[in-house]
Amino acid sequence: xxxxxxxxxxxxxxxSLSGVAARTVLSTALLFLLAGALLGGGGLDLIHIxxxxxxxxxxxxxxxxxxxxxxxxxxxxPALRENWRLSGRALGLGMPLxxxxxxxxxxxxxxxxxxxxxxLGAILSPTDPVFAAAIVGRDDVPLRLRRLLNVxxxxxxxxxxxxxxxxxxxxxxxxxxxxxxxxxxxxxxxxGIVLPLLVSLAWxxxxxxxxxxxxxxxxxxxxxxxxxxxxxxxxxxxxxxFAAGSTLATVDKTAAEQFxxxxxxxxxxxxxxxxxxxxxxxxxxxxxxxxxxxxVLAVLAILLVRPAAMLLSLLRTPLxxxxxxxxxxxxxxxxxxxxxxxxxxxxxxxDSELVFDLVAVTIALSIVLHSSTDxxxxxxxxxxxxxxxPTGRPAAGDRQGNDRSGS
Numbered sequence: 001x002x003x004x005x006x007x008x009x010x011x012x013x014x015x016s017l018s019g020v021a022a023r024t025v026l027s028t029a030l031l032f033l034l035a036g037a038l039l040g041g042g043g044l045d046l047i048h049i050x051x052x053x054x055x056x057x058x059x060x061x062x063x064x065x066x067x068x069x070x071x072x073x074x075x076x077x078p079a080l081r082e083n084w085r086l087s088g089r090a091l092g093l094g095m096p097l098x099x100x101x102x103x104x105x106x107x108x109x110x111x112x113x114x115x116x117x118x119x120l121g122a123i124l125s126p127t128d129p130v131f132a133a134a135i136v137g138r139d140d141v142p143l144r145l146r147r148l149l150n151v152x153x154x155x156x157x158x159x160x161x162x163x164x165x166x167x168x169x170x171x172x173x174x175x176x177x178x179x180x181x182x183x184x185x186x187x188x189x190x191x192g193i194v195l196p197l198l199v200s201l202a203w204x205x206x207x208x209x210x211x212x213x214x215x216x217x218x219x220x221x222x223x224x225x226x227x228x229x230x231x232x233x234x235x236x237x238x239x240x241x242f243a244a245g246s247t248l249a250t251v252d253k254t255a256a257e258q259f260x261x262x263x264x265x266x267x268x269x270x271x272x273x274x275x276x277x278x279x280x281x282x283x284x285x286x287x288x289x290x291x292x293x294x295x296v297l298a299v300l301a302i303l304l305v306r307p308a309a310m311l312l313s314l315l316r317t318p319l320x321x322x323x324x325x326x327x328x329x330x331x332x333x334x335x336x337x338x339x340x341x342x343x344x345x346x347x348x349x350x351d352s353e354l355v356f357d358l359v360a361v362t363i364a365l366s367i368v369l370h371s372s373t374d375x376x377x378x379x380x381x382x383x384x385x386x387x388x389x390p391t392g393r394p395a396a397g398d399r400q401g402n403d404r405s406g407s
Contacts, residue, residue, distance in 0.1 A: 002046050002047060003047050003049070003276075003277070006035065006039050006046065006047060006276065007272070007273055007276055010031065010032055010035040010272075010276060011269075011272060013031065014028040014031050014032065014272070017031070027367075027371035027372050028272070029271070029272075029275055029367055029371045030367060030368060030371050030372060032272045032275040032276045032279065033275050033276075033278065033279040033282075033364065033367050033368075034279065035276060035279060036275065036276040036277060036278060036279020036280040036281075036282075037279045037280065037282050037283075038279075039276075039280060040279065040280030040281065040282070040283060041280070041283045041285075042282070042283030042284045042285065042286075047276075047277075047280045049277060049280050049281065050281075051281055051342065051345055051356060052342075052345065052346060055277065056277055056278070056281070056342065057339070057342050059270070059273055059274040059277055060274050060278070060335050060338040060339045060342065061237070061339055062227075062270050062274075063267075063270040063271050063273070063274040063335050064157065064238060064241075064334075064335035064336055064338075064339060065223075065227055065237050065238065065241045066223070066241075066263075066266050066267045066270045066271075067128075067267045067270075067271060067335065068154055068157065068238055068241035068242040068245065069223050069226075069241040069242070069244060069245045069263070069267075070245060070260075070263040070264060070266070070267045071150055071153070071154050071242065071245065071267075072154055072241065072242040072243065072244060072245020072246040072247075072248075072249070073219075073245040073246070073248060073249040073256045073259070073260065073263065074146075074150055074245075074249070075147060075150055075151050075154060075242075075245075075246050075249070076246055076249040076250040076253075076256075077246065077247075077250040078250070080151060080246065082147075083144060083147040083148060083151060085317075086144065086147075086148045086314070086317060086319070087147070087148055087151040087152055087155070089313045089314060089317065090148060090152040090156075090310065090313055090314070090327070091152060091155055091156055091159060092313075093309075093312070093313035094152075094309045094310045094312070094313035094314075095125050095156050095159070095160070095309075097305075097308075097309035097312060097313065098121070098124075098125045098305055098306055098309040098331070099118070099121040099122055099125045099163065100118075100121060101121070101301075101304075101305035101306075101308065101309055102117075102120060102121035102124050102125070102297075102300075102301050102305055103117040103118045103120065103121035104117070105296070105297050105300055105301075105305075106120045106121065106297055106358070109293035109294075109296055109297050110291075110293045110294055110297055110354070110358070111293070112351055112354070112355075113171070115167055115170040115171040116167075116171045116349065116350075116351050116355065118163075118167045118170075119164065119167035119168055119170075119171055119344060119349075119355065120355055120358060120359070122160055122163035122164045122167055122340070123160075123164055123337050123340040123341055123344060123355070123359055124301055124333055124337055124359065124362055125156065125160050125163075126153070126156045126157045126160045126333070126334075126336035126337060126340075127149075127152060127153045127156060127306075127330075127331045127332060127333070127334070128153055128332050128333065128334025128335060128336065128337075142323055144318070144319065144323070145319065145323045145326060145327060148319075148327055149327060149330055154242035154245075154246075155239070155242060156336075157238040157239075157242075157336035158185060158188065158236050158238045158239030158242070159185075159239075160336065160340070161181070161185070161236060161238070161340070162178070162181045162182070162185065164340045164343065164344075165181050166178065166181070168343065168344060168347055168349070171347075171349045171350075172347060172348065172349050184234055184235055184236050185236045185239055187233060187234075187235035187236070188230055188235040188236030188237060188238070188239040188240035188243070189236075189239050189240065189243050190235075191226060191229060191230060191233075191235050191240045191243075191244075192226065192239065192240035192241065192242070192243025192244040192246075192247065193243050193244070193247050195222060195225065195226055195229075195244060196219075196222050196244050196247045196248040196251065196252075197247055197251055199218070199222055200248065200251045200252040200255070201251075203218070203252065203255070215254075215255065215258040215259075216258045216259045216261070216262040217262075218255055218258075218259070219248055219255055219256065219258075219259035219263070220259065220262065220263075220266075222244060222248065223241070223244070226240055226241065226244050227241075238336065271335070274335060274338070275367075278338060278360075278363070279364075281360060282360055282361075282364055286357055286360070287357070287361065289353075289354070289357060290357055290358070290361060294354075294357070294358055294361065295361070297358060297362075298358065298361045298362040298365050299365070301333075301362050302331075302333075302362065302365055302366055302369060306328070306331035307328040307329060307331070308328075310324075310327055310328035310331065311324060311325075311328045314327060314328070326377055329370075329373070329377065330370060330377070332366045332367065332369075332370035332371070333359075333362055333363045333366040334363065334366075334367075337359055337362075337363055338359070338363060340359075341355065341356050341359035341360065341363075342356070344356060344359075
């Protein structure tokens with residue numbers, strides 16, 4: 001109950017400060033991370049949780065699935081087709097460059113062997129745009145930039161998994177069944193496309209009509225079935241989630257629009273809960289085991305490797321210089337890296353604790369840097385923060401606020 005109470009209190013504080021956060025570098029994601037660190041074993045010791053606790057894995061898994069399902073609905077098939085050249089460069093060139101760019105300093109600065117270094121690179125190669133919501137979630141930011149960041153982050157979570165499993169098997173000196181991994185990816189993609197497609201076709205029957213107040217629960221039911229089905233069949237749930245969201249937005253725009261407010265809230269709640277728990281894991285005792293090379297590696301991964309990889313992959317594209325710089329900067333590490341880092345921790349490889357510590361520090365630094373720079377970057381792109389935020393007094397004709405709680 002201490003964890004539930006802490007979540008409720010921090011959520012209340014974050015919602016109350018969301019208006020301030022929308023205009024400043026204050027970030028609700030950062031508030032949850034810091035609150036977890038304060039209440040965890042390295043602070044007041046009110047939250048008792050360990051990295052191998054099933055709650056940690058489950059929360060990160062559900063949060064990532066929910067975010068990807070919601071984000072997928074912002075990338076329907078026409079949007080994917082129109083933006084594929086940019087997204088293809090980010091995934092086909094930027095992601096491998098990031099993987100190798102992290103593995104090299106991991107080997108020479110931290111002393112990890114090559115299989116483990118490549119494993120770390122694979123774990124930290126996926127990106128997560130939920131900490132850059134002021135960029136990705138704004139209609140007045142260039143559409144191609146938003147689609148690039150959204151599609152890249154939606155697909156690279158699933159695409160990184162085969163590399164994680166292969167390098168994990170190599171590090172543990174066991175054979176990796178590449179065929180099984182490919183089947184799981186394809187199965188997840190198939191589930192993500194077929195299930196919402198069949199349900200959408202069924203909804204066109206006159207006998208199947210939902211009353212307006214329950215329409216948002218239809219996509220939610222699809223997501224729940226898909227999540228359970230993927231875990232029962234070992235299909236890739238992350239690729240399935242993004243594919244299902246995209247398919248639903250393509251074949252049933254009305255259902256996607258009805259679900260969007262609920263989906264955004266669900267992704268926020270699961271994300272914040274995962275951040276609170278993750279923050280509780282980052283204790284001074286854990287961080288004290290990292291030497292200078294580990295800290296340098298985390299900084300390089302965020303400030304040099306990801307930006308350089310994206311800038312190289314986006315050369316000679318229609319993006320403007322500012323758009324390329326923004327795409328290069330916003331490569332935050334999020335829930336996919338948490339899940340894959342936990343896989344490494346539970347694998348029993350020689351340097352499992354060190355790998356998890358490096359992942360945890362890199363993600364924490366990423367959250368601090370990326371979630372606190374989205375507003376300045378938005379201003380650089382000539383995007384003003386919303387002016388209809390709650391001020392404590394009702395505004396004439398409009399009582400709806402628009403906040404930055406996802407950043």
